[in-house]
Amino acid sequence: MKNMAATVIENPPVASKSLFVPTLEELVKVLGSGLTSNFETVFVEIVDCPDLTKEPFTLACKGLGGKPRLVEIGGPPYLLPLVRREKLYNMSYIGKLTDVEPSFLIGAGAGPWPYAGVNCEMIINLEVNGGKVNNHTRISKVDTKDGSCILERLPDTETRCALLANIFCSEGKPGKVLRISCKKRIGKDDFIASIRKSLQVQYKEKAVGLGGTFLLKEGKAKQHIMPEFSTEPINTDEEVEKWLHFYNMSAPLIAVGTLVSADPGLDLRLQHFHSFGHAEGGHYHIDTEPDNVEYLGYFAVGEYIYRIDQPTDTHHVGRD
Ligand SMILES: [Zn+2]
Known part of the structure; x- marks a missing residue:
């Protein structure tokens, strides 16, 4: 089952484009007004990033500052x-490929199946400083006995990811960030789609990318975990839904990932966040108790998007 020696792609192709970078002051206005169509209570402000290594976030680095970039690796066409x-x-090697060293990486991807022995979700959260790794990454997989979630933390020696990932990369330094807090959902969009669509309305075809973390403080969230790879071809979103395992996971959940308001021609996944709690983790879709829900997020604005090993033969299945 375990195949520790599976070969990693050493020099994947890399493309990059600059993103449109509005001022934080402008984003406060755009999101402060845009998010009110989806949440009853909305506060957006500029703050010094709190120490994200502390509770409740428990990330690998303190801040989101220093060479902020969005990174997308592979994509659903590889799954x-x-x-x-x-x-x-x-x-x-992502820090080297994107010229960010040391690098703080947070985001959503497919976990190292050779390590896990099975396909799995990965909640990326690590610092790479030269040869030193500080790994707080979790993987979550489906327990084949009863369908429950198995969440585990990866050791510093396991830094592989498979197939696809959306990562926010920075030097992990302190600095100014957007603080977004929302309570009680009154619209149909999840927290991230609400931010993304507000940006899209304002900036149209200009791509604005955000990355960071948010806490689901109250309520529950619909999240999925991928089971073992399908041996039958999966060709439609309906077949994807049938294949995935869905859960209603409880707060507190700590989510990490990226969003982009438009695709500058790199075949991007527009939003992708994974979250973990004490015993569960997975791919975030939406909160399921809109009356009780409470979110608190910290986000930084990406200056570039890096596209690593972009699929040439692509499709739009499995991007929700
Ligand atoms: Zn995912």
Whole structure:
């Protein structure tokens, strides 16, 4: 089952584009007004990033500052219709590929199946400083006995990811960030889609990218975990829904990932956040108790998007 020696792609192709970077002051106005269509209570402000290594966030680095970039690796075309097992990467080289060293990486991706012994979700959260790794990354997988979630933390020696990932990369330094807090959902969009669509209305085809973390403080969230790779081809979103395992996970959940308001021609996944709690973790879809829900997020604005090993043969299945 475990195949520790599976080969990692050492020099994946990399493309990059600059993103549109509005001032934080402007984003406070745009989001402060845009989010009110989806949440009853909305506060957006500029703050010094709190120490994210502390509770409740418990991330690998203190801040989101220093060379902020969005990174997308691979994509759903490497998972569907059938898995491409050779699509295995090492997060320890992302800092070098994007000129961010040391690098603080947070985000959502597919976990290292050779380590886990099975396909899994990954909640990326690590610092790479030269050869030193400070890894707080979690993986979550489906317990084949009863369908429950198994959450585990990866050791510092395991830095691989598979198939696809959306990562916010920075030097992990302190600095000014956007603080977004929302309570009681009155619209149909999840927290991230609400931010993304507010930006899209304002900036149209200009791509604005945010990355960071948010806490689901109260309520529950619909999240999925991928089971073992399908041996039958998966060709539609309906088949993806049938294949995935869905859960209603309880707050507190700590989510990490990226969003972008428009695709500057790099075949991007527009939003992707994974979250973990004490015993569960997975791919965030939406909160399920809109009356009780409470979010607190800290976000930084990406200056560039880096596209690593972009699929040439692409499709739009499995991007929700
Ligand atoms: Zn995901």
